[in-house]
Amino acid sequence: MSAGPAQAAWQRTGDPAVPTAAPVTPQLLYLLSGDPAELAAVTASLRSADLAAALNALPPEGVARVMAALPFDVAVRVLDQPDLARRDAAFECLDRLRAGALVEAMAPDQQVDLFRTLPERVRARLFRALTPGTRERLRRLLAYPPDAAGGIMTTELLTVPATWTVAEVREYLRDVGDIRETVHPIFILDPVNQRLLRVVSPLELLIADPDRRVGRVGQRREPISVGPLADRDEVARVISKYNLPAVPVVDDRRRVIGMVTVDDVIDVLVEQHAERVQRFGGMEALDGPYMGIGLMAMVKKRAGWLCALFLSEMLTATAMGHFEGEISRAVVLALFIPLIISSGGNSGSQATSLIIRAMALREVRLRDWWRVAAREMPAGLILGVILGTIGFARIVLWQRLGWYDYGTHYLSVAATVATALVGVVGFGSLAGSMLPFALRRLGFDPASASAPFVATLVDVTGLVIYFTVALLMLRGVLL
Secondary structure, eight states, X not given: OOOOHHHHTEEEOSSTTSEEEOOOOHHHHHHHTTOHHHHHHHHTTOOHHHHHHHXXXXXXXXXXXXXXXSOHHHHHHHHTOTTOTTHHHHHHHSOHHHHHHHHHHSOHHHHHHHHHHSOHHHHHHHHXXXXXXXXXXXXXXXXXXXXXXXXXXXXXXXEEETTSBHHHHHHHHHHHGGGXXXXXXXXXXXXXXXXXXXXXXXXXXXXXXXXXXXXXXXXXXXXXXXXXTSBHHHHHHHHHHHTOSEEEEEOTTOBEEEEEEHHHHHHHHHHHHHHHHHHHTTSOOOSSOGGGSOHHHHHHHHHHHHXXXXXXXXHHHHHHHHTHHHHHHOGGGGGGHHHXXXXXXXXXXXXXXXXXXXXXXTSXXXXXXHHHHHHHHHHHHHHHHXXXXXXXXXXXXXXXXXXOOOOTTHHHHHHHHHHHHHHHHHHHHHHHXXXXXXXXXXXXXXXXXXXXXXXXXXHHHHHHXXXXXXXXXXXXXXX
């Protein structure tokens, strides 16, 4: 009997009971979606994250077809993966009943993420397929901003009254353990007003006396918590500072309404990092894997920033045209234009990166702009002196060794370049450090102060500084 597709997808080792999987390609998943039994055999030992990565290479119709054929529990675990791209587009292609059942089984925080990206018509269609309880929970969670604790929290948590014994809590954990992949900290509540009293870890329950009241287990300090409107960066700092596996989200009466887990924070930070890296490169953030973005979508993401930067770079040409006479009389000055403007742009980009990071970590705030300026200005001038010294030595050395003839006034040219570098690098550092403050004050993301934008700004001012210094120092010599 010939081997089926599932058997052909496996290469066996010396132990026939231990199969070693051959690479499972997106094409194989798509082909096997017509035979759910074969598909289940191939995907049985694959991790959900690996399945999600493979599905990212398929079009939304293909993802929907595979999701419909996968075993239900496997499909739910894959949909819960934040790395699964274009999840919303795949749901548009799914049957309403299948889609509703999958949404019901997804984690609450992933349900919210999905519904935030769905088109209104698809969202309305899916809402009708959900139970009243799920609809109400989604409406409540969607009311929170996506960048707040309430927008990324999950409502799947374990709460018990402080009057229970440790033995009762253990029995409760055994009952719910089969439906939860991970047991997070248990939240101990006041049985009267449901106020959060204590947070207990599973390990503390394991070693505690079974007859002891759970309200007396663990530390007596006030539990660390955040409000539903706390910024997600603040939530990440709290979890990192206190080394928490999860932080409870409480209302103004300290009643637990959800929790943010460390893996939720990691997902958010990875997403933010990707967006900021792309913005630093002068483009809009991609909403999917690079290979999954269509050609026109890629052009659209990049064209806006490129056009804006191109138009601003025209100011550089305008500045050079203004000093055309000086360049024609002292052509040697044109040799150092790339050196001058790149040094200023580099120093500005360095300062911008440092300040944006400091802002993200709350090391500096808007009111600290003058302190930052007081640090960056002297730092920029010192850096300028260092680069100016190197530039001066380079011109003199090349002239003395006969590698290039800068003319009889080469010392004046070297001094001009060195002095201009001090001014340009100093200004670049100051401008690069102040631009994030200006953008934050105007309500924009400081990450929008990308390196290309800062470099463009400093290019124009660098040329003005350079030729102004040249007019002052070379008047009557070369000009």
